Amino acid sequence: MSDDNQKTLCGYIEEELQIKDPQAYISLIEPATHYCEGCGRSAAKPENVCKPKKL
Template structure:
């Protein structure tokens, strides 16, 4: 899986939020979708496993 196709779950598993917080923040701001599975929010639907659009 390429870096561009990873979900937030995969990035968190690899500790991106710890190793490169700015890169992680770019993936989640401004949040437009959330994952129905884990509850993470993201800027793009493809960044979460089970996307649901935020109202």
């Protein structure tokens, strides 16, 4: 995960991070503080989603 700061969860899902490295994916979403108004995914940091909205 070298380009972490530039990717959103959508990018990680495309690369199947949730399958290849579940713990790394979980670290991006736990504890969730924001969600994406576009796709509904939740994340620990606003920069991890495309259209962040505070929970």
